[in-house]
């Protein structure tokens with residue numbers, strides 16, 4: 001599992017520029033399913049044919065990042081966010097553009113108080129001599145992701161883009177260990193989740209599944225002086241109850257609970273008070289799709305040091321595999 005996560009997190013895939021990560025996932029899953037295609041806005045869809053219910057599984061390929069908006073005469077690049085990027089997380093980090101150019105992210109030092117720090121007071125330094133020199137590497141509208149090595153310390157994996165490459169890894173593992181089932185399975189690696197669940201919306205419309213389960217990360221309440229939340233890293237995959245985009249469907253919740261109990265794996269419940277996720281778009285598609293999610297507990301979401309527990313990933317894969325094989 002670690003090697004797969006490391007491979008996926010290392011690939012560029014800022015929302016709207018998922019081409020590279022899509023190719024890597026595609027080559028990883030080729031040969032394991034009946035059909036693989038890319039839909040018009042870029043979602044990667046892998047199908048295992050069946051005569052039973054249509055079940056859609058979703059994990060988003062995209063990661064948050066920044067976009068170059070202005071280059072000054074000295075070659076410093078101003079930027080805005082692609083998805084939610086904290087100015088405090090970004091400060092002092094490295095970002096990498098699609099072509100490999102790396103820059104240091106820093107801020108206008110005259111800023112009187114750190115609490116006034118905004119992305120608009122920050123810039124990227126790619127070591128350019130001037131604007132012309134900078135434009136050889138970076139153009140307005142180019143996107144960049146955080147640089148953050150993927151390492152394992154004990155049971156914890158630390159990396160950028162675990163949101164949601166860890167979910168992609170879970171889907172890939174399940175797909176490769178395809179369970180015996182009559183259900184027709186759609187493994188969907190979505191685009192542009194971080195911009196508002198956009199890929200999930202079109203892929204669900206095309207598939208019109210009987211049920212959907214997404215795998216994505218969620219916040220935890222297990223770090224010093226953090227906000228209260230029941231979810232802990234290492235406490236098992238979390239069964240989504242709600243976030244700001246969805247109330248998980250009772251049937252999906254029950255299926256997840258019963259499957260976890262039968263497997264004898266630890267599980268917990270996720271009540272996320274901020275943020276949405278792909279099932280938020282899926283469940284409102286067509287006449288409605290019963291939807292839910294398995295959430296991977298993750299510390300420091302949207303930073304270059306996102307942290308998950310590898311046992312939670314393994315158990316999430318076991319749980320998903322069991323659920324999708326259920327008779328419905």
Ligand code: CO
Pocket residue numbers: 163194302
């Ligand atoms: Co996210």
Ligand code: ZN
Pocket residue numbers: 060163164193216217
């Ligand atoms: Zn996510």
